[in-house]
Amino acid sequence: MVAETGRKTRVTTSASAQETAILAAASDEFSSVGARRANIDEVAKAAGVSRSTLYRRFPNKDSLLLAVANDAFEKGLSRLEEAVEGLGPSEAVVAAFTAGAEMVHTDPLLRRMVLEDVELRTITAATMSGLFIEMVTARVASTLRRAGAQMPDDELSEAVDLHVRLVISFLEVPSAEPGRQTVEYAQHLAATYLAPMIR
Incomplete structure (x- = not known):
């Protein structure tokens, strides 16, 4: 439910709906102007909540x-x-890396976080903790198992852990060469070096 206050629209729904609105507005703000210039008052106004x-x-x-x-x-x-539904394990690795690269290039927030805004990368690097890596590794390993990976659990986990750490490295320190920032290059890396690690 939305209530008119005379000056701006306020979101009067549940706390979860308010949080969703705040995150959407903040995503737009960070995408548009970056971390340094982002204005919290503008986020609140766009989300329809009070400061x-x-x-x-x-x-x-x-x-x-x-x-x-x-x-x-x-x-x-x-x-x-x-993106990897219905694919075998090797094909899933390539499809996931390709889809991830496409998201970085087409999603305004991801593009700014990964390729354009050093300050954003510095702040969000804190999310790349050991616990975060473990969580993502477990989720990706489970996805690859469902895709048909046959290797033992410990080997699959080690291979995926390496994949995740490589992705984080690329996110934190992107290549300075434009040719290595393309979707095609990500696809090439995945097909040539990463997919053969999964069996």
Whole structure:
């Protein structure tokens, strides 16, 4: 439900709906102007919530940015899982890397976080903790197992852990060569070096 206050529209629905609206508005703001110039008041206004409501959930800009990044990564993982449905394990690795590269190039927030905004990368690097790596590794390994991977669990986990760490390295320190920032190059790397690791 939305209520008119005379000056701006306020979201009066549940806390989860408010949080969804805040994350969507913040994603647009960070995508448009980056971390340094992002304005929390503009985020609150676009989300239809008061400044105090926003700050109750996200006490500062960094916490809001990390929440936006985590939301983007979760949605990205879901999109990758959809991209590999029905494929064998090697084909799934290539399809996932290709889809991931496409998302980085076409999603405004991911593009700014990965390729364009050093400050955003510095702040979101905090999400790349050991626990984050373990969580992503377990989820990807499970996806590859469903795709038909036959290797023992410990070997599959080790191979996927290496894949995840390579992706993080590319995200944190992208290549300076434009030719290595393309979807085609990501596909080539996956097909040539990564897919053969999964059996």
